[in-house]
Amino acid sequence: MAKKTLKNLKFLTQKLRSETGCPWDRKQTIESMLKCLIDETQEVKEAVEKKDYKNLEEELGDVLFQIVMIAEIAKEEKYFDMDGVVEEIYKKIVSRHTWVFGKDKAHTPEEAIAKWQENKKKEKNNSK
Numbered sequence: 001m002a003k004k005t006l007k008n009l010k011f012l013t014q015k016l017r018s019e020t021g022c023p024w025d026r027k028q029t030i031e032s033m034l035k036c037l038i039d040e041t042q043e044v045k046e047a048v049e050k051k052d053y054k055n056l057e058e059e060l061g062d063v064l065f066q067i068v069m070i071a072e073i074a075k076e077e078k079y080f081d082m083d084g085v086v087e088e089i090y091k092k093i094v095s096r097h098t099w100v101f102g103k104d105k106a107h108t109p110e111e112a113i114a115k116w117q118e119n120k121k122k123e124k125n126n127s128k
């Protein structure tokens, strides 16, 4: 089987949500998927605590799948889509790492986290 990408996962959720898909998946809402996301996140936590990294790979996939499914439902509801989710987090990570992608300096993890918090505060003030 060819290597699968995020794009394949999006198509998979679209198939599950389609008329020829799965009755359970079709019935889900953003609200009903929240419990699945929290449960799978808890399984990630357990895998990390056990240092079971093979299982961690699987559990991270489970979390990713919940996110892709929620984004697919949001797309159907015309709120946003998975591309928007990726776009938003990409922009946020770049804009908050001003010592990597801008002119700021941060030489230690402590300086980096302080800058991150400062940038986060600036964003919140600018969006008011």
Ligand code: MG
Residues within 6 Å of the ligand: 040, 043, 058, 059, 062
């Ligand atoms: Mg799981």
